[in-house]
Amino acid sequence: xxxxxxxxxxxxxxxxxxxxxxxxxxxxxxxxxxxxxxxxxxxxxxxxxxxxxxxxxxxxxxxxxxxxxxxxxxxxxxxxxxxxxxxxxxxxxxxxxxxxxxxxxxxxxxxxxxxxxxxxxxxxxxxxxxxxxxxxxxxxxxxxxxxxxxxxxxxxxxxxxxxxxxxxx
Numbered sequence: 001x002x003x004x005x006x007x008x009x010x011x012x013x014x015x016x017x018x019x020x021x022x023x024x025x026x027x028x029x030x031x032x033x034x035x036x037x038x039x040x041x042x043x044x045x046x047x048x049x050x051x052x053x054x055x056x057x058x059x060x061x062x063x064x065x066x067x068x069x070x071x072x073x074x075x076x077x078x079x080x081x082x083x084x085x086x087x088x089x090x091x092x093x094x095x096x097x098x099x100x101x102x103x104x105x106x107x108x109x110x111x112x113x114x115x116x117x118x119x120x121x122x123x124x125x126x127x128x129x130x131x132x133x134x135x136x137x138x139x140x141x142x143x144x145x146x147x148x149x150x151x152x153x154x155x156x157x158x159x160x161x162x163x164x165x166x167x168x169x
Contacts, residue, residue: 047104
């Protein structure tokens with residue numbers, strides 16, 4: 001990105017505004033891609049813990065903390081600087097979830113039941129629709145609940161998970 005900024009500066013100083021605008025567009029695309037990459041990373045982490053929860057039928061403090069942080073980070077990274085629009089709109093998550101799910105299964109297979117399942121075995125055990133529906137409930141909170149109230153709303157959702165009874169306040 002440093003080279004792009006240098007090129008942008010030189011284009012402006014030299015009066016090559018069309019080139020400068022092209023560089024700005026490249027920088028915007030790079031920035032968007034970086035935000036989407038970060039969101040996907042937290043989405044995968046969220047899915048991993050939901051898969052473990054579904055298969056093992058329990059919710060550890062560590063998993064709950066990771067789920068909570070993932071949802072909070074998704075809200076933070078998804079909201080654009082203008083505070084009124086999002087990188088991923090509420091109705092665009094299906095494609096992102098499908099792409100993240102394979103990675104989540106692969107990573108979760110190393111953790112579920114002490115890593116005793118291969119990804120293909122775990123895939124056959126997981127109810128993908130249930131994982132997606134749970135993810136959607138958590139993601140929906142990021143659009144409908146303020147940053148200040150998000151933690152409490154996440155805890156309410158955690159209480160609906162297997163082993164999550166103690167999370168309800």
